[in-house]
Amino acid sequence: MRTLDLPYIAMDDRKAAQKATEFWLKQGITNIGLITKIDDLQGKLRMKGFIKAFEEKGVSFSKEAIHTYTTETLDAALANIANQIINDETTTRTFVCYNDKVALKLQQLVESKSLILGSKLQLSSHDNSILSVVGGFSSVQHIKDELGRIAANKIIESIEKNKAIETEIFTGELIER
Numbered sequence: 001m002r003t004l005d006l007p008y009i010a011m012d013d014r015k016a017a018q019k020a021t022e023f024w025l026k027q028g029i030t031n032i033g034l035i036t037k038i039d040d041l042q043g044k045l046r047m048k049g050f051i052k053a054f055e056e057k058g059v060s061f062s063k064e065a066i067h068t069y070t071t072e073t074l075d076a077a078l079a080n081i082a083n084q085i086i087n088d089e090t091t092t093r094t095f096v097c098y099n100d101k102v103a104l105k106l107q108q109l110v111e112s113k114s115l116i117l118g119s120k121l122q123l124s125s126h127d128n129s130i131l132s133v134v135g136g137f138s139s140v141q142h143i144k145d146e147l148g149r150i151a152a153n154k155i156i157e158s159i160e161k162n163k164a165i166e167t168e169i170f171t172g173e174l175i176e177r
Contacts, residue, residue: 007165009151013042013126015171016140017049018056020096020124023138023174025057029122032061033095035081035102038068043098046126050096065092078102082109086117094122100131100139107135128175141172 017034024032034050037043047066054061069077084091097103103125111118123137132139147170154165 007167009147009154009168010170011142011147012169012171013045014049014052016126016142017046017096018053019049019171019174020126020138020140021050021053022057023124023176024094024096024122025053025059029094030059030061031065031092031094033065033067033081033092035067035069035077035095035106036098037070037074039070043068046096046098074102074105078106078109081106082113085110085121086113093117093120095124097123097125100125100127100129100135100137103137103139104131104135107137124174126172128172132175132177136177138174138176140174143170143172 017036021032021034024030032050034047036047036050038047047068050066051061067077067081081095085093095103095106097106103123107118107121107123110121123135125132125137125139126142128139128141150168154168157163158165
């Protein structure tokens with residue numbers, strides 16, 4: 001199969017998840033779960049970043065720590081995870097989540113059944129949207145608006161100066177809360 005070699009401007013989702021995971025590992029927390037979407041590339045790259053963070057620290061993790069879902073199965077997956085948190089004292093309460101929406105939904109599900117356990121959840125996520133502020137959890141900043149401006153400027157520059165567009169990859173910063 002042939003592929004096109006085209007320039008692009010994007011966030012490095014693998015590195016973003018690695019940062020979100022390292023945040024916990026640097027605090028000595030190794031029992032960390034990942035909740036990620038599996039039916040898109042972004043989710044798969046974030047899973048790779050999660051795994052890489054453990055590999056680089058020389059720490060092992062259980063395959064059961066990785067919770068995957070598809071667009072259609074998100075609610076059921078989160079309900080399952082929330083029930084595990086509530087019913088099993090050995091279940092991790094520290095998670096790296098696919099995005100802020102997933103993190104906040106999990107937080108609300110657990111809190112609706114147990115305020116005490118809800119307050120013990122430790123979450124990091126992706127997007128740094130208002131949802132992470134509301135939920136009070138750390139999140140890797142996604143510069144989606146800026147990415148659009150950069151792409152538009154590069155296209156204009158390419159047309160005006162007949163200059164080739166070069167690939168540019170950004171790594172968001174983890175905003176700690």
